[in-house]
Structure formats: structure tokens, C-alpha cells
Amino acid sequence: MTAVSNGNALLIQVLILLLGALSLVFSWWAARAASPVIAIFGRWIRWFFIASFAAGLLQVTGWTGYGFGTLLIVALLLFFVLETGYNWLAISALSKSELPLFPKFEINERGDEWPSNPAFIKLKGWLRQSGFQKRQALLSMLGETLLMRVSVYENEEQTLRLHILFLPNARGNTASCFTFYSTTQSGEAIVTDNIFLPFGGFYPESWEVERQPWIRSIDRLLQRHRARIDAKGEALMPFLTEPIEQINADQRTVEQLNRELGFLHTPAEEAEQGRLTTAGRARIWQEVWTLAYLGLSLKYS
Structure with missing residues (x-):
């Protein structure tokens, strides 16, 4: 075996201890802040810590x-092989589970349920200052289990809808995601x-979907959405349907399209093979990794 100097061995040990400490800190920080961006850095640190520890132990x-x-x-x-293999098994289990891939939403009779922390208080203030008005509070359930809550807001002209998704994590904290939605006069959805x-x-081909997980600021995301509208150069149509009707109709449309394109099995095949086709599982498997680490x-088109 190649001899390693005491200095190099000590440096490796310090590196492993530092990565281990950073991995714990980022794991705690990401859960507390419910931040996917912090979680990305935490996963890279965890990856290098586990690999460094294993390499050091073998040496x-x-x-x-x-x-x-x-x-x-x-x-x-x-580690990459093991984690991606685990992800494939998890996606296969999801395919055969009762968890809906395209959940149906219903009115949240309790209304808006906002976490009482400074980030969400600031978000409420931004909504008031930006002229967004509340339209509906929705939720999706699986039996007695809450899957997701969504609050829907509109601008004064009713040409721009904002969906705020509330996603709880295992630590009891809540992350938020934002979707801005507009429809042009030609019928395209931005x-x-x-x-x-x-x-x-x-x-659908008439939807132009852009996903920006790195942009956590709602103001920056709105600026990006408006820039895309300006680049399109078309007037926007006001919304004529209630949010719950539109969301559920969109869910049905997207589900049917993905069945036609081979992402989902037919109903007759689902009982034996699960809902996701092999190609569908592969696409989710790939996106799990690219979202988690990058x-x-x-591309959804």
C-alpha cells in the first residue's frame, strides 16, 4: 500500500470531520428554513462526506x-449508483401506490392557513403591496391525509393568477412554491x-412552462414571468372560470396527454404494471437527480 505521510493523513481526517459537521449543519438549516436551495448544497456536502469517510476507512x-x-x-x-438505485425503487413504489400523480383539489373550508413565521408574514405584505387579491383556498386530500394546500390570488386585471403551494416537510416546517399563470388571446398558457x-x-403544446427552482424570491419570479409575457408580445385574456375549476380541468388534461404519450399506462395495465411506464419512471428518475443536485x-414539451 502506498505510504501516506502523517501530515496528509491528518489533513484527510480534518477534511472528513469538517464535511461531517457541515453535513449536519446544512441538514438542520435546510429543514428549519424549508429551503430547497440550501438542501442542494447540503446534498453535495453529504455526498462528499460519505465518500470521504468510506475512502478514509478503506485506506x-x-x-x-x-x-x-x-x-x-x-x-x-x-454512492451515486446506490442513491439512484434507491430512487428507482422509490419511484416504482410510487407507481404502484395510491398516492395520486395528478391530485384533485377541493375548496378548503377552513380558508387560508398560513404558517406564522416572518417569511410568510413578509409574503402576505408583498401580496398586498403588489395588488394581488385572494380568490380561493384549495387543498388536496388522500382519504384523511392532507397532500397539499394551495392559495390562489389574482391581479386587479384578472389576467395573472398566482398559485401559492404550501408543502410541509418531515420536521414540521412548511416550504412554499409559486406558480404564475397567464393566458394569451391566442389561447397559449404562459x-x-x-x-x-x-x-x-x-x-400540452399550447403551454409554455418554465421552471426556475433556484429563484426563491416571489418578486424575482414575477419579474421573470412578466418578461416572458413581454417577449410573447400578445395581450392577455382575463380568467373567466373559478380557480378550482381551472386547476382540476388542467389536471385532467395533463393526465390524459401523458397517457397518450406513453408516460402513463392505460387503466387496464395499471393493476399489474403500475401507473408509470418504464419511460415515465426513467424521466422521473432523471429529474429527481437533476433537481436534487443541480x-x-x-424539458416538459
Whole structure:
């Protein structure tokens, strides 16, 4: 085995301890802040910590004759294989579970349920200052289990809808995602959001969907949406249907399209093979990784 100087060995040990401490800090920080951006950095740190720890352990025990650098690369690749394999199994389980891929929404009889923390108080203030008015509070349920809450707002001209998604995490904190939605006179839908949940499927050709998970500021996301509207150069149509009707109709449209394009199995095939086709699972599998580590979504067209 290649000898390693005491100085290099100490440096490697310090590096591993530092990565371990940073991994714990970022894990706690991401959960507390409910921030997908912080979580991305935390996953990279965790990846390098686990790989460094494994490489260091192999070198100290003398099981191989390779240097730390080579062992680190092998451990990084092995972690990638194991994690992506786990993701594939999780997606396969999702395909056969009762969890709806295109959930149906209903009116939230309790109205808006906003977490009482400074970030959401600031968001409420921004909505008032920007002229957005509340339209409806919606939720999606699976039996007695709450899947998602959505608050829908509109601008004064009723040409721009904002969907605020409230997503609880395992630590009891709540993350928020925003979707801006407008329709042009020619019937095209312009959608700009910062959702960080994988979808992997397809949207209708008349929808121009842009996903920006890195943009967590609602003001910056609105600026991006308006820039896309200006680039389109068409007047916008006011919304004529209630949010709940539009959302549920859109869900049905997207589900049918993805069945036609081979993302979903037919109803007759679902019982035996699950809802997702192999191609559908592969697209979600790919997007799980790109969102988790790069903050990038797939092309949905």
C-alpha cells in the first residue's frame, strides 16, 4: 500500500470531520428554513462526506493498495449508483401506490392557513403591496391525509393568477412554491414557477412552462414571468372560470396527454404494471437527480 505521510493523513481526517459537521449543519438549516436551495448544497456536502469517510476507512484499514484520491472517486461513483438505485425503487413504489400523480383539489373550508413565521408574514405584505387579491383556498386530500394546500390570488386585471403551494416537510416546517399563470388571446398558457418537486411528464403544446427552482424570491419570479409575457408580445385574456375549476380541468388534461404519450399506462395495465411506464419512471428518475443536485428540471414539451 502506498505510504501516506502523517501530515496528509491528518489533513484527510480534518477534511472528513469538517464535511461531517457541515453535513449536519446544512441538514438542520435546510429543514428549519424549508429551503430547497440550501438542501442542494447540503446534498453535495453529504455526498462528499460519505465518500470521504468510506475512502478514509478503506485506506486506514489497508484493505486496498490504492491512494485516497482513487478511493474517493470510486466511493463517489458507488454512492451515486446506490442513491439512484434507491430512487428507482422509490419511484416504482410510487407507481404502484395510491398516492395520486395528478391530485384533485377541493375548496378548503377552513380558508387560508398560513404558517406564522416572518417569511410568510413578509409574503402576505408583498401580496398586498403588489395588488394581488385572494380568490380561493384549495387543498388536496388522500382519504384523511392532507397532500397539499394551495392559495390562489389574482391581479386587479384578472389576467395573472398566482398559485401559492404550501408543502410541509418531515420536521414540521412548511416550504412554499409559486406558480404564475397567464393566458394569451391566442389561447397559449404562459406558466412560470419555482416548484422543486419532480414531475418528469409532458405539458400540452399550447403551454409554455418554465421552471426556475433556484429563484426563491416571489418578486424575482414575477419579474421573470412578466418578461416572458413581454417577449410573447400578445395581450392577455382575463380568467373567466373559478380557480378550482381551472386547476382540476388542467389536471385532467395533463393526465390524459401523458397517457397518450406513453408516460402513463392505460387503466387496464395499471393493476399489474403500475401507473408509470418504464419511460415515465426513467424521466422521473432523471429529474429527481437533476433537481436534487443541480436544481434543474427536464424539458416538459
